[in-house]
Amino acid sequence: MTTAVKRRTPTLTAGAVLVGLVVLVALVSFIWTPHDPTRVDAAVRLLGPTGDFLFGTDKFGRDLVSQIMVGARTTLYVGVVAVGVAALIGTPLGILAAMSPRWLGEFIMRVNDLVLAFPALLLAIMFGAVFGASTWTAMVAIGIATVPSFARIARSGTMQVMSTEYVLAARAAGRSRLVIARRHVLPNIAGLLIVQSSVSFAIAVLAEAALSFLGFGTRPPTPSWGRMLQESQELLAVQPRLAIVPGIAIAVAVLGFNLLGDGLRDRLDPRLAGRR
Amino acid sequence: MIEVRDLRRTYRGRLGRPAVDALRGVSFDVAAGQRFGIVGESGSGKSTLVRLLAALDTPTGGTISFRGTRIDGVPERRLKFLRDELQIVFQDPMGSLDPRMRVRDIICEPLKRRDDERLAELLDAVGLPLDAASRYPHQFSGGQRQRISIARALAPDPKVLIADEPVSALDVSVRAQILNLLADLVERYELTLVFVSHDLSVVRHVCDTVAVMRRGEIVELGDVEQVYQQPLHEYTRELIAAAPTLRAALARFQEG
Numbered sequence: 320m321t322t323a324v325k326r327r328t329p330t331l332t333a334g335a336v337l338v339g340l341v342v343l344v345a346l347v348s349f350i351w352t353p354h355d356p357t358r359v360d361a362a363v364r365l366l367g368p369t370g371d372f373l374f375g376t377d378k379f380g381r382d383l384v385s386q387i388m389v390g391a392r393t394t395l396y397v398g399v400v401a402v403g404v405a406a407l408i409g410t411p412l413g414i415l416a417a418m419s420p421r422w423l424g425e426f427i428m429r430v431n432d433l434v435l436a437f438p439a440l441l442l443a444i445m446f447g448a449v450f451g452a453s454t455w456t457a458m459v460a461i462g463i464a465t466v467p468s469f470a471r472i473a474r475s476g477t478m479q480v481m482s483t484e485y486v487l488a489a490r491a492a493g494r495s496r497l498v499i500a501r502r503h504v505l506p507n508i509a510g511l512l513i514v515q516s517s518v519s520f521a522i523a524v525l526a527e528a529a530l531s532f533l534g535f536g537t538r539p540p541t542p543s544w545g546r547m548l549q550e551s552q553e554l555l556a557v558q559p560r561l562a563i564v565p566g567i568a569i570a571v572a573v574l575g576f577n578l579l580g581d582g583l584r585d586r587l588d589p590r591l592a593g594r595r
Numbered sequence: 596m597i598e599v600r601d602l603r604r605t606y607r608g609r610l611g612r613p614a615v616d617a618l619r620g621v622s623f624d625v626a627a628g629q630r631f632g633i634v635g636e637s638g639s640g641k642s643t644l645v646r647l648l649a650a651l652d653t654p655t656g657g658t659i660s661f662r663g664t665r666i667d668g669v670p671e672r673r674l675k676f677l678r679d680e681l682q683i684v685f686q687d688p689m690g691s692l693d694p695r696m697r698v699r700d701i702i703c704e705p706l707k708r709r710d711d712e713r714l715a716e717l718l719d720a721v722g723l724p725l726d727a728a729s730r731y732p733h734q735f736s737g738g739q740r741q742r743i744s745i746a747r748a749l750a751p752d753p754k755v756l757i758a759d760e761p762v763s764a765l766d767v768s769v770r771a772q773i774l775n776l777l778a779d780l781v782e783r784y785e786l787t788l789v790f791v792s793h794d795l796s797v798v799r800h801v802c803d804t805v806a807v808m809r810r811g812e813i814v815e816l817g818d819v820e821q822v823y824q825q826p827l828h829e830y831t832r833e834l835i836a837a838a839p840t841l842r843a844a845l846a847r848f849q850e851g
């Protein structure tokens with residue numbers, strides 16, 4: 320890990336470019352979009368690609384490019400919050416499981432497995448049913464469903480760090496567990512957590528799209544790639560463009576974060592290269 | 596200084612592996628100012644003993660006292676006196692230094708605060724330049740890393756220094772430097788030394804007393820010269836017989 324020479328990592332570069340593209344589009348959408356993405360205009364409904372509407376318009380006459388641009392914001396927003404929730408709960412839980420007495424660690428991990436076994440989408444749908452479907456409930460539900468993967472990676476990383484001689488030395492220096500967790504464990508598992516974040520981000524993006532598609536995610540009129548897909552359904556045979564455009568956007572984001580995660584994994588620890 | 600009585604440590608077998616009796620009733624005393632060597636082949640239980648002496652592990656039987664106070668099975672909050680008085684230098688010069696920490700923070704770890712004056716003193720004592728402080732462990736050679744490890748151990752001004760195979764992982768060419776440094780520091784700071792090695796000739800170089808360990812037991816204990824010249828136990832003779840091969844190899848290497 321420490322002898323990391325700068326290697327050429329095409330996956331990392333490709334992932335960074337795709338993710339960078341999504342982020343850039345989202346940022347630009349704050350200051351400029353070709354049209355108002357929510358403006359309904361019957362006069363221009365279901366237009367094919369033209370100079371004015373690059374990817375055409377949907378059945379309400381809304382500009383597809385503008386919707387994709389603002390939808391990128393929703394996607395990133397969901398990813399950041401979901402991964403943030405998962406990392407903030409999962410990481411301390413995993414560290415705690417690794418550093419506490421065996422029985423407590425085992426207990427935490429069994430509960431963890433239980434959550435992991437629960438389908439994320441079902442959890443999100445239940446959340447939506449109870450608290451009302453919104454981007455917010457979708458994000459939190461996806462986040463909670465992602466907690467176990469963080470807890471697992473944090474636990475195995477912590478166990479590895481705890482078995483090192485530098486932790487023995489810290490203990491011989493009279494450092495408490497809490498201080499060891501903060502000073503030694505966290506910095507040494509940070510790389511693992513970053514990789515996990517990237518991979519989880521991809522899953523969260525996909526989950527949000529699926530939820531919005533099912534009507535349990537982002538509510539109209541806020542543009543969301545998943546809902547664009549859903550709305551394209553009835554016209555799939557005649558206007559496949561309406562499904563292809565958001566489909567590609569989702570694919571680009573998911574692929575980007577997956578490649579970024581894999582690339583980072585290889586960069587941070589060549590021994591783990593190629594492993595899932 | 597240290598009293599060890601009938602010390603036992605059995606590692607529970609996990610996942611189908613059998614339990615390991617790493618220590619089977621070890622007793623000895625280390626007097627203040629003594630340079631006590633522990634020698635034995637790999638797997639004889641030396642590191643297990645070291646961890647117990649530093650109260651980093653709990654024995655399955657027997658007792659350890661440090662200056663008359665029991666330290667086995669004692670909760671961490673009552674070991675503060677030990678943490679300041681007893682320090683360890685480990686075998687692996689890479690694994691014993693946190694790769695994410697600067698040398699400054701590594702050395703000051705036992706002090707629990709940053710103390711630039713003390714840091715400068717320690718760097719000087721182990722023969723490292725001042726600018727080493729802001730660098731990371733991987734930027735140093737094995738021998739230099741072991742110097743960092745020694746500086747960290749000396750930071751709280753301990754009375755007892757335990758060195759667990761401190762030169763075994765080093766290039767033969769730098770071993771003598773680190774051994775001499777340790778010997779000098781032990782003398783200068785009037786430390787009690789517990790020195791672990793698998794090589795009796797190395798122990799002879801720095802210690803006055805030696806305990807020979809084999810499969811978790813002490814088979815011979817006494818004055819290091821005496822044990823070296825007139826070994827009583829067959830196992831000790833084997834150890835001595837094994838050591839010269841290294842010497843001979845060195846001699847050949849030096850001749851050309």
Ligand SMILES: Nc1ncnc2c1ncn2[C@@H]1O[C@H](COP(=O)(O)OP(=O)(O)O)[C@@H](O)[C@H]1O
Pocket residue numbers: 606607615616617635636637638639640641642643644
């Ligand atoms: N944490 C552990 N769990 C299980 N077995 C261990 C553990 N540490 C050491 N052992 C076993 O105890 C024996 C003594 O090991 P150790 O004290 O490291 O010997 P040495 O330092 O003399 O090489 C070995 O057989 C080793 O495999």
Ligand SMILES: [Mg+2]
Pocket residue numbers: 641642643759760
């Ligand atoms: Mg050992």
